[in-house]
Amino acid sequence: MPDPIHDRDHLSELVTHVAEAARHYLARVDQLPAGGTAGRDQAAGHFAGELPEDGDGSVATMTRLLTHGVQAAVNSAGPRFFHFVTGGSTPAALAADWLTSTLDNNAALWVSSPLGSKLEQVAIGWLKDLFRLPRSWGGVLTTGATMSNFTALAAARQWWGEEQGSNVAERGMSGLPAVPVMASGFIHASAEKALSMLGIGHEAVQLFTSDSTGAIDLAALEGALVGLKGAPAIVIATAGEVNAGGFDPIAAMADLAHRHHAWLHVDGAFGLFARISPVTADLADGVELADSVIADGHKWLNVPYDCGFAFCRDARLLNAVFGMNAPYFPATEADHPDFLYLAPEMSRRARSLAVWATLAAYGRNGYRAMIERHGGLAKRLADQIRASSDFELLAEPRLNVVCFRYRPAGTPESELDQINRRLGQAIIADGTVYFGTTVYGGKVAFRPAIANWRTEERDVDIILDVARGLAER
Numbered sequence: 001m002p003d004p005i006h007d008r009d010h011l012s013e014l015v016t017h018v019a020e021a022a023r024h025y026l027a028r029v030d031q032l033p034a035g036g037t038a039g040r041d042q043a044a045g046h047f048a049g050e051l052p053e054d055g056d057g058s059v060a061t062m063t064r065l066l067t068h069g070v071q072a073a074v075n076s077a078g079p080r081f082f083h084f085v086t087g088g089s090t091p092a093a094l095a096a097d098w099l100t101s102t103l104d105n106n107a108a109l110w111v112s113s114p115l116g117s118k119l120e121q122v123a124i125g126w127l128k129d130l131f132r133l134p135r136s137w138g139g140v141l142t143t144g145a146t147m148s149n150f151t152a153l154a155a156a157r158q159w160w161g162e163e164q165g166s167n168v169a170e171r172g173m174s175g176l177p178a179v180p181v182m183a184s185g186f187i188h189a190s191a192e193k194a195l196s197m198l199g200i201g202h203e204a205v206q207l208f209t210s211d212s213t214g215a216i217d218l219a220a221l222e223g224a225l226v227g228l229k230g231a232p233a234i235v236i237a238t239a240g241e242v243n244a245g246g247f248d249p250i251a252a253m254a255d256l257a258h259r260h261h262a263w264l265h266v267d268g269a270f271g272l273f274a275r276i277s278p279v280t281a282d283l284a285d286g287v288e289l290a291d292s293v294i295a296d297g298h299k300w301l302n303v304p305y306d307c308g309f310a311f312c313r314d315a316r317l318l319n320a321v322f323g324m325n326a327p328y329f330p331a332t333e334a335d336h337p338d339f340l341y342l343a344p345e346m347s348r349r350a351r352s353l354a355v356w357a358t359l360a361a362y363g364r365n366g367y368r369a370m371i372e373r374h375g376g377l378a379k380r381l382a383d384q385i386r387a388s389s390d391f392e393l394l395a396e397p398r399l400n401v402v403c404f405r406y407r408p409a410g411t412p413e414s415e416l417d418q419i420n421r422r423l424g425q426a427i428i429a430d431g432t433v434y435f436g437t438t439v440y441g442g443k444v445a446f447r448p449a450i451a452n453w454r455t456e457e458r459d460v461d462i463i464l465d466v467a468r469g470l471a472e473r
């Protein structure tokens with residue numbers, strides 16, 4: 001196939017072929033092992049080789065992807081993939097995402113995609129309503145929580161510079177003092193990575209913890225803020241700690257931040273969704289008092305990778321950092337938003353189609369029902385752990401993460417970490433259900449997270465049986 005132009009006639013056949021394969025896959029995904037087929041690693045090996053001088057053409061190439069590729073994939077679209085915090089794709093989001101690729105619009109500017117820009121404006125407004133954030137805040141879609149942390153903390157850095165009388169976007173950080181950044185032990189590694197990317201440095205973060213789980217020591221945080229004597233600082237709170245789903249006391253941290261001249265940023269990658277349900281909303285109380293907050297789309301909103309959101313009380317600061325000018329860019333017109341001026345990227349996927357479509361399809365009540373169902377499933381698993389004699393619950397689930405370990409009777413504490421690590425490897429190799437280990441409160445632990453719209457009781461009910469069976473073997 002010398003030139004893609006000659007492939008035009010195959011396009012219809014190709015799209016039909018892929019749609020049929022997708023239909024077949026999605027009809028089976030509830031039953032498939034979450035970790036993929038036994039030969040997944042060998043299947044991935046089929047793709048090695050040199051860059052072809054002459055390609056095989058799209059039909060033959062897609063046939064390879066649909067056979068070896070699907071065999072090498074994990075079934076994270078299915079209901080038993082509990083690793084990390086992995087959402088699926090709702091039917092509406094998946095369909096809209098296919099259309100996104102079909103239209104292939106660049107959501108940088110209104111002129112490059114009126115559809116993408118309008119839907120991003122509407123979707124950001126709807127997300128603010130969903131998360132009960134003030135309508136006046138700015139917001140933008142990103143590739144995920146890491147880039148959202150980067151985006152929001154860039155606004156925080158800009159504010160911090162302005163408080164020192166300097167415009168960091170214009171002049172950089174040279175000549176400025178180190179930025180004081182404070183957090184509890186719940187801070188996610190991605191917020192630290194964002195600080196690395198921003199030239200603040202992740203070693204700038206001072207942690208104030210009151211116990212081995214990382215929970216905050218508010219008095220120590222206040223002491224450190226007082227010690228700055230009014231110099232500006234950044235405080236990072238976490239809504240939904242990744243190991244056990246813990247929440248920092250956001251309202252109290254907002255109060256401290258505002259009394260002591262600090263910016264409060266909230267990382268709510270999945271925890272921000274607690275605000276959708278009255279059952280869990282109080283966990284993330286006070287987010288509306290923060291200066292910036294972020295969440296992920298590809299986690300609990302269940303839109304395809306990759307998607308996140310960053311919200312900032314003062315949209316001007318986002319524009320100060322991410323605004324750019326070129327003679328070939330048109331001037332922004334009223335009600336014709338140009339999101340590239342608020343976002344790290346210039347050319348951007350039109351992620352707004354999937355976000356808008358899933359919110360339009362299921363609405364606030366649909367998301368509330370799903371969040372509450374997942375919370376109920378997490379409690380159900382916790383009850384099963386409590387009722388068992390060989391598993392130990394390490395933290396009461398607050399939302400959708402269940403932190404526990406295997407603890408067969410009579411096993412000395414000194415052996416438990418090693419046993420749980422090996423069991424974690426066996427769970428990944430087996431793949432029936434899929435989740436890994438972490439270290440929580442100094443103990444090696446499991447932390448399955450329930451975030452897929454497909455997950456039901458039957459999916460959660462096999463977790464302990466699978467783990468026990470593998471442990472006994």
Ligand SMILES: Cc1ncc(COP(=O)(O)O)c(C=O)c1O
Nearest residue numbers: 085144145146188190242269296
């Ligand atoms: C609290 C928190 N923040 C940030 C992230 C990073 O998210 P992403 O992988 O979408 O960048 C995660 C991922 O699990 C998270 O739990």
